[in-house]
Amino acid sequence: MTESTGFQLGTIGALGLSVISSVSIVICNKALISTLGFNFATTLTSWHLLVTFCSLHIALWLKLFEHKPFDARAVMGFGILNGISIGLLNLCLGFNSVGFYQMTKLAIIPCTVLLETVFFRKLFSRKIQFALVILLIGVGIATVTDLQLNLLGSILAVLAILTTCVAQIMTNTIQKRFKVSSTQLLYQSCPYQATTLFITGPFVDGLLTNQNVFAFKYTPPVLIFIVISCLISVSVNFSTFLVIGKTSPVTYQVLGHLKTCLVLAFGYVLLHDPFSWRNILGILIAIIGMGLYSYFCTTESQSKPSETPAPQVKETETDPLLTVENGANKANENVGSKTPIWSPSKDLHA
Numbered sequence: 001m002t003e004s005t006g007f008q009l010g011t012i013g014a015l016g017l018s019v020i021s022s023v024s025i026v027i028c029n030k031a032l033i034s035t036l037g038f039n040f041a042t043t044l045t046s047w048h049l050l051v052t053f054c055s056l057h058i059a060l061w062l063k064l065f066e067h068k069p070f071d072a073r074a075v076m077g078f079g080i081l082n083g084i085s086i087g088l089l090n091l092c093l094g095f096n097s098v099g100f101y102q103m104t105k106l107a108i109i110p111c112t113v114l115l116e117t118v119f120f121r122k123l124f125s126r127k128i129q130f131a132l133v134i135l136l137i138g139v140g141i142a143t144v145t146d147l148q149l150n151l152l153g154s155i156l157a158v159l160a161i162l163t164t165c166v167a168q169i170m171t172n173t174i175q176k177r178f179k180v181s182s183t184q185l186l187y188q189s190c191p192y193q194a195t196t197l198f199i200t201g202p203f204v205d206g207l208l209t210n211q212n213v214f215a216f217k218y219t220p221p222v223l224i225f226i227v228i229s230c231l232i233s234v235s236v237n238f239s240t241f242l243v244i245g246k247t248s249p250v251t252y253q254v255l256g257h258l259k260t261c262l263v264l265a266f267g268y269v270l271l272h273d274p275f276s277w278r279n280i281l282g283i284l285i286a287i288i289g290m291g292l293y294s295y296f297c298t299t300e301s302q303s304k305p306s307e308t309p310a311p312q313v314k315e316t317e318t319d320p321l322l323t324v325e326n327g328a329n330k331a332n333e334n335v336g337s338k339t340p341i342w343s344p345s346k347d348l349h350a
Contacts, residue, residue: 014242015255021235022259028232032225040205040213042090044226046197048233053190055234060187067187070178075185078170079192085163086197087204092160094208096153102143104157105260106136109253112165116250120169124250127296132254135289139257142264142282168249175245182241190237254293261286 032038060067093101109132116122124132175185202213216222244252261283 011243011246014239014246017235018239018243018255019259019262021232021239022256023262025229025232025236026259026263028225028229032222032229036219036222036225038216038222038226039209039211040201040216042087042197042204043201043213044229045086045090046194046201047226048230049190049194049197049237051230052234052237053187053194056183056187056190059183065181065183065187068180068184069188070180074174074178075188076192078167078174078185079189080196081163081170082167082189083193083196083200085160085167086193087200088156088160088163090204090208092153092156095150095156097148099144100148100153100157102140104161105256106140106144107157107161108164109136109250111161112169112249112253115165115169116248120173125296125300127300128293131289131292131296132250133289134292135254135257135286138282138284138286138289139260140282141285142279143260165249168244168252171241171244172249175241182245183238185245186237186241251297254290257286258290 029041029044032044033041038044056065059065092104096104113124113129113132117124171185174180175182205211205213218226240252243255264279264283
């Protein structure tokens with residue numbers, strides 16, 4: 001097996017793990033929030049990160065990976081930013097309509113492309129841009145319904161988009177700059193993410209639900225689903241860092257929309273959620289966009305000259321869904337809270 005083949009298989013495995021674990025945790029959390037009434041998504045995310053850190057600490061004790069400390073300020077800033085972005089996404093869902101929230105999620109891809117173009121001088125070919133437009137149109141048709149604007153919700157949406165984009169770009173750049181693995185970065189940043197959300201979570205959840213997370217009645221079924229959710233979150237958090245590190249923030253967002261389509265499909269099949277021709281049409285268009293994105297990235301990667309490029313040459317976006325970018329190596333797929341402050345028809349996001 002060549003090194004390139006090994007990287008490709010590793011990327012496929014990371015993508016598959018991310019899809020399976022994310023869809024699983026959405027289904028689990030949907031039952032926890034919708035059926036059992038546990039509406040404290042931000043606090044639940046802090047528990048996810050705490051369990052992830054404990055699991056990685058056990059793995060470190062078993063010598064399954066090597067601890068590699070690096071710039072402490074970079075780790076702290078990255079961890080806190082990730083925690084803030086998760087809280088802002090939950091607030092965005094709480095203070096906006098479902099349609100506007102879905103538009104916020106769609107805006108993350110063009111915002112990421114813009115930031116990488118301006119600050120990292122990365123070029124995205126017209127074919128890649130075309131594929132991304134097709135993808136966004138498909139997801140928009142499948143998920144965006146009502147669009148209700150309000151000043152506070154709009155401000156929260158802008159902040160959520162910016163912090164999410166920057167955090168995901170940092171996930172990729174930190175791993176490459178300091179030559180650390182996704183596991184090493186996740187292990188060091190988890191305490192800061194968990195602490196940020198553990199402190200702010202009860203306040204954010206209380207603001208959205210008018211309930212106290214500590215006064216909630218924790219019945220055995222609730223506790224069982226919380227434990228299951230926390231265990232699945234270890235895989236979700238690990239695969240998130242792994243995918244972004246092996247590909248790019250844009251590819252991770254493309255994968256995220258694939259997971260959204262899968263959640264819609266699973267919700268229809270398993271939970272008998274309402275499903276219309278618009279959902280089906282949007283999912284089909286989105287799948288076409290994902291296929292074009294993967295195909296164009298693969299062909300562009302293979303057509304690159306083999307010689308070493310001169311310094312300062314701008315890179316073309318070559319992050320296919322099924323191949324690693326140039327052979328190179330949040331928080332959170334977390335579920336948006338579904339609480340009494342918004343319509344009961346709102347769904348969870350992947």
